[in-house]
Amino acid sequence: xxxxxxxxxxxxxxxxxxxxxxxxxxxxxxxxxxxxxxxxxxxxxxxxxxxxxxxxxxxxxxxxxxxxxxxxxxxxxxxxxxxxxxxxxxxxxxxxxxxxxxxxxxxxxxxxxxxxxxxxxxxxxxxxxxxxxxxxxxxxxxxxxxxxxxxxxxxxxxxxxxxxxxxxxxxxxxxxxxxxxxxxxxxxxxxxxxxxxxxxxxxxxxxxxxxxxxxxxxxxxxxxxxxxxxxxxxxxxxxxxxxxxxxxxxxxxxxxxxxxxxxxxxxxxxxxxxxxxxxxxxxxxxxxxxxxxxxxxxxxxxxxxxxxxxxxxxxxxxxxxxxxxxxxxxxxxxxxxxxxxxxxxxxxxxxxxxxxxxxxxxxxxxxxxxxxxxxxxxxxxxxxxxxxxxxxxxxxxxxxxxxxxxxxxxxxxxxxxxxxxxxxxxxxxxxx
Numbered sequence: 001x002x003x004x005x006x007x008x009x010x011x012x013x014x015x016x017x018x019x020x021x022x023x024x025x026x027x028x029x030x031x032x033x034x035x036x037x038x039x040x041x042x043x044x045x046x047x048x049x050x051x052x053x054x055x056x057x058x059x060x061x062x063x064x065x066x067x068x069x070x071x072x073x074x075x076x077x078x079x080x081x082x083x084x085x086x087x088x089x090x091x092x093x094x095x096x097x098x099x100x101x102x103x104x105x106x107x108x109x110x111x112x113x114x115x116x117x118x119x120x121x122x123x124x125x126x127x128x129x130x131x132x133x134x135x136x137x138x139x140x141x142x143x144x145x146x147x148x149x150x151x152x153x154x155x156x157x158x159x160x161x162x163x164x165x166x167x168x169x170x171x172x173x174x175x176x177x178x179x180x181x182x183x184x185x186x187x188x189x190x191x192x193x194x195x196x197x198x199x200x201x202x203x204x205x206x207x208x209x210x211x212x213x214x215x216x217x218x219x220x221x222x223x224x225x226x227x228x229x230x231x232x233x234x235x236x237x238x239x240x241x242x243x244x245x246x247x248x249x250x251x252x253x254x255x256x257x258x259x260x261x262x263x264x265x266x267x268x269x270x271x272x273x274x275x276x277x278x279x280x281x282x283x284x285x286x287x288x289x290x291x292x293x294x295x296x297x298x299x300x301x302x303x304x305x306x307x308x309x310x311x312x313x314x315x316x317x318x319x320x321x322x323x324x325x326x327x328x329x330x331x332x333x334x335x336x337x338x339x340x341x342x343x344x345x346x347x348x349x350x351x352x353x354x355x356x357x358x359x360x361x362x363x364x365x366x367x368x369x370x371x372x373x374x375x376x377x378x379x380x381x382x383x384x385x386x387x388x389x390x391x392x393x394x395x396x397x398x399x400x401x402x403x404x405x406x407x408x409x410x411x412x413x414x415x416x417x418x419x420x421x422x423x424x425x426x427x428x429x430x431x432x
Contacts (some may be wrong), residue, residue, distance in 0.1 A: 033347045035110025038414060041077060041339060041346070043112045044103035046124075048383060052091035052216045056244045056274030056324045057116055061086040063328025064114055066316035067308070072143075074428055077339045085109060087219070091116075091216070091243075092202075093123035100124045104135065110352060111136035112160075114331045118144040119215065120193045121156075121420065131155050136351045138338060139331045139379065145198075145408045148378045155348075157355050157372065159331055159379040160267070161293065164408040167199025168337075169291070169383050170239060170264060172404060172413040174311045183237025183262065185208040186226055186250055188242045192268075196241045202410065209233030213246065223249040230270075231259045238262070244269045248278030255284035261289040267383060271298075272392035273322035282390050290394045291383040293366045297326045298393040302332075304365030307427040312404050330365050337362040337429045363421045363429060369405050381405045382416055 044264065047061045048054045053085065061084070068082040085107045087099035094278055096117065103109045112135065121140055122190025125131065130137045130153075137156040137317035140147065145162035147153050161169075174183065183205070187193035189212035200207070211226045230238055238246045238261045247269035254260070266338040270290040276282070295302045300309065308329045312321050319325065339346060341362075368382035382405030386394035403416040424430060 013093065033110065033345075034271065036080070036346060039080060040083055041080050042046050042083045042085065042107065042109045043111055043113050043335070044087070044100075044107055044109035045112060046087045046089040046099045046103070046120070047114075047116050048091035049086070049088035051092065052218065052245055053091035053117070053243045054245075055248070055278060056271045056322070057141075059322070059324040060114060060116065060318065060328040060331075062316055062319070063217060063312070063325040063342060064332040067311055067329040067332035068336075069251075069338055070311045071428065074426070077336060082336070082339070084113075089117075089120060091120065093117075093120050095234050096120035096124050097127045100128050104128065104133075110346075111154055111348065112140075113138045113335050114328070116141040118142045118195075119190050122146070125153055125156055129201065134348050134352070135357075136247045136348055138351075138355065139334055141327070142192070142330075143195070144410060145195050146191065146374065148408060150375065150377050155352055157359070157377045157379065159262055159334065161368075161380050161382060162199075163195035164199035164202065164376065164379060165406050166201045166267060166291070166383065167196040167205075167241075168406050168413050169404045171200055171205040172181040173264070173289075173291075173385055174239075178237045178262065181236040181262075182208045182234050182240040184211070184230045184233065186211045186213065186238065186240050186242060187231075187245070187247065188215050189213060190215050196266075199408075200219045203413070207239075209235045213242065215243075218242070218246040218249050220249070223253040227253050227259050229255050230261070231257070236261050237264065239264045239266070240269055241266045242269050243273055244274045245278065248275050248280055251280045251284050251288075252278065255281050256310030260284075265290045265294070267291055270394075271323040272388055272394060273320055274324070276392050282392065284391055285388045285408045288388050289385060290388060290395065291385045292323065293368050293380040293383055294323070294326055294330055295365060295367060296386065296394050296396075297321055297323050298391075298395075302365070303423045304427070307423065308365070311427070328366065333361050333427070333429065334364055337431055340423065340429065340431045358431070365420075365423075367401065367418070367420060368405055368416055369418045378408075381407065392398075 089096035139159035143163040342351040
């Protein structure tokens with residue numbers, strides 16, 4: 001009797017276990033990758049929400065999040081919703097390192113996306129060990145050419161052309177339009193600016209007056225010394241290679257001191273909305289030259305701009321739509337394609353592989369191509385030039401939109417023949 005009872009209990013236990021296993025196997029398997037569940041993909045970024053570089057750039061994170069929320073409301077990425085965790089690094093390298101460690105160790109993000117700043121990101125990549133740990137570091141907002149080295153930074157992918165590329169393209173524009181003029185240069189005296197100096201030297205451009213400034217030193221006190229030096233040196237054309245807060249101070253001070261050269265504003269510091277908010281008078285900005293890889297944020301005839309403006313109105317509190325908002329949403333659109341290309345069960349390895357094998361095919365609003373490949377971690381490779389009007393809008397020159405492309409080395413600067421792909425239906429990439 002005892003034997004029979006034991007056999008009965010054993011049979012019942014086995015049946016319960018078998019039934020339990022059927023229940024568990026009928027549920028979705030937990031995805032064994034950091035930051036990815038059956039319902040969510042968690043990403044992280046560090047940006048200057050406050051501090052010397054915050055004007056304008058503090059809008060990038062919310063713009064990315066707005067586009068992600070738009071995608072989430074339309075099915076997400078293979079059914080998973082994207083969550084973006086934004087940390088304030090104040091444009092300080094030590095804080096960028098600390099906040100990135102928080103994202104990885106505390107928030108447990110799947111990947112980093114859209115972080116800003118050359119010095120910041122060098123510190124992060126080295127101190128946090130992103131490459132060694134295999135953490136994807138996508139579409140960073142810096143053109144430092146050092147990040148193009150996939151051996152040193154194997155998981156880092158820039159979205160901007162390198163600053164060396166930008167300088168070479170600027171040099172070509174100067175040769176074509178301002179030959180014989182006295183040239184001045186204001187540049188941020190770190191890897192950001194030194195990269196530009198290499199590009200100008202490569203292109204054979206020499207400046208009559210150079211004004212370096214330390215990152216974060218731009219102020220109402222330092223800007224007049226910049227302008228006095230440029231004016232005393234007789235600079236007729238001035239290239240501004242700095243962040244927007246420095247560009248704003250330079251232009252506003254020049255206007256106040258009645259110094260009126262032709263200004264060529266670098267892509268990093270040339271957002272008109274932010275410049276106007278920093279006090280640059282319309283009369284000073286009007287007629288100056290800027291450059292960008294993406295269309296003018298005021299060009300509502302552009303299908304990407306139109307869509308991003310609609311997303312901005314619904315998901316981003318309809319903040320003033322400018323180049324920073326456009327850039328943030330453009331980065332988010334690229335990110336969605338990278339996540340899709342990584343597969344229905346993405347891993348960090350599959351995401352990095354997707355960037356190398358499929359990244360060059362991703363669509364975006366940019367008027368120049370992407371250059372990701374097995375040997376290149378660089379995004380866009382060119383710019384088009386425009387002129388600011390009285391309202392601060394950068395419009396094409398009389399010759400129309402002409403994009404120039406080049407490399408970071410000795411390659412020539414050429415006029416691009418790139419034809420931008422049509423926008424995906426409703427701005428929702430399918431990667432097909």
